[in-house]
Amino acid sequence: MDETCINEETIHEGKVTIKVPHFDKVSAKAPVFYNPVMELNRDISIAAITVFSQNADGISICDSFGGTGIRGIRYSKEIEKVQNVVITDLNPLAVQFAEKNIEDNGTENVNVYREDANLMLRRCRGKFDVVDIDPFGTPSPYIESAAAGLRAGGMICATATDTSALCGTYTEPCIRKYGSMPLKTDYCHENGIRILAGFMARTFAKYKKFIEVKFSHSTEHYMRIYATVGKGAKNTDESLKNLGYIAHCDKCLKRIVFNGLTPQIPEKCPECGGKLRVGGPLWCGTIINRDFTGSMIESLDELDLNKEAEVLKLFETCYSEAEAPIGYYDIHKVCKNLKISSPPLLDVLERIEDEGYFVSRTHFSPVGIKTDADISELKRIVLDVKDSVEGSG
Numbered sequence: 288m289d290e291t292c293i294n295e296e297t298i299h300e301g302k303v304t305i306k307v308p309h310f311d312k313v314s315a316k317a318p319v320f321y322n323p324v325m326e327l328n329r330d331i332s333i334a335a336i337t338v339f340s341q342n343a344d345g346i347s348i349c350d351s352f353g354g355t356g357i358r359g360i361r362y363s364k365e366i367e368k369v370q371n372v373v374i375t376d377l378n379p380l381a382v383q384f385a386e387k388n389i390e391d392n393g394t395e396n397v398n399v400y401r402e403d404a405n406l407m408l409r410r411c412r413g414k415f416d417v418v419d420i421d422p423f424g425t426p427s428p429y430i431e432s433a434a435a436g437l438r439a440g441g442m443i444c445a446t447a448t449d450t451s452a453l454c455g456t457y458t459e460p461c462i463r464k465y466g467s468m469p470l471k472t473d474y475c476h477e478n479g480i481r482i483l484a485g486f487m488a489r490t491f492a493k494y495k496k497f498i499e500v501k502f503s504h505s506t507e508h509y510m511r512i513y514a515t516v517g518k519g520a521k522n523t524d525e526s527l528k529n530l531g532y533i534a535h536c537d538k539c540l541k542r543i544v545f546n547g548l549t550p551q552i553p554e555k556c557p558e559c560g561g562k563l564r565v566g567g568p569l570w571c572g573t574i575i576n577r578d579f580t581g582s583m584i585e586s587l588d589e590l591d592l593n594k595e596a597e598v599l600k601l602f603e604t605c606y607s608e609a610e611a612p613i614g615y616y617d618i619h620k621v622c623k624n625l626k627i628s629s630p631p632l633l634d635v636l637e638r639i640e641d642e643g644y645f646v647s648r649t650h651f652s653p654v655g656i657k658t659d660a661d662i663s664e665l666k667r668i669v670l671d672v673k674d675s676v677e678g679s680g
Contacts, residue, residue, distance in 0.1 A: 619654055
């Protein structure tokens with residue numbers, strides 16, 4: 288056992304009680320750990336898989352990075368349609384704790400194996416309805432095996448904690464791991480999810496499979512995608528039309544979406560003549576399905592989640608932005624560009640709606656605006672609201 292391990296502690300989460308080793312710090316260096324920050328992630332996963340399984344007689348789940356076993360055990364106890372769960376982890380201490388926690392919780396339909404996630408997914412090809420990939424870092428080395436193993440009609444749940452790469456702080460790692468150029472912008476977290484979704488779509492396409500993103504979110508230090516899997520060359524080819532690029536102008540904040548893998552992208556911004564930076568390839572299709580999100584909201588009445596209020600708030604915000612255009616505007620960035628102080632956000636949102644544009648808030652940022660108004664129109668509206676507020680003062 289690692290010398291940083293002080294003792295065991297008992298954790299209560301959802302409908303399970305588990306024992307975990309106590310470490311001074313949660314990190315990849317610890318052989319096994321419990322991360323309380325990820326409880327929300329697990330709560331959301333239970334809602335998503337519950338909705339996914341509604342029309343199934345029973346489902347089989349692979350929890351590819353089991354750790355203490357808490358995720359797989361919760362799936363077993365809290366999702367009605369789960370028939371069996373397979374947990375994998377390479378660390379012997381993790382397997383030891385998972386086995387004990389499975390026994391203590393009476394989840395006889397959960398089994399844990401000391402095995403590499405890729406090997407398990409390849410060996411059990413076609414046996415899982417849901418594959419959950421929740422590593423410490425990037426999921427990219429495991430998406431290929433999930434693509435090969437998941438049958439049509441299944442669901443993949445993938446977490447990425449390497450947000451600094453996906454959001455453009457470190458360009459080279461994003462290119463290396465996801466084959467995509469990131470953009471460090473005010474809407475970089477949405478770009479990050481779209482890069483991950485695009486990578487997943489390209490990987491699944493090798494096996495004549497396509498993904499439909501049902502839900503995604505960026506929370507705390509991670510990004511998470513839930514996508515169902517379909518099969519067939521024709522449908523896969525059609526799905527890949529959702530790949531494209533985003534061109535961004537730092538000078539005026541305009542952004543333009545270009546669909547396709549080889550689009551003609553101008554070097555200069557058509558709005559102000561500034562230089563365009565280009566990010567991608569990335570997913571330009573839906574990243575939040577409105578109907579699926581609505582069903583998750585309804586499912587909360589039947590689920591017993593500790594963080595239900597937090598989950599509901601996230602779901603409701605995502606529901607409102609589900610059909611929004613790609614990207615969002617940070618009101619403070621827009622006002623800085625205009626060299627003014629920010630007027631009240633709610634007043635700006637109301638004025639945009641009054642003028643007939645789509646508008647919503649976004650879970651990606653508390654000061655973000657999703658709208659189909661062009662940047663020039665948005666700036667005009669912000670200035671009008673600013674004048675109105677100052678005039679009434």
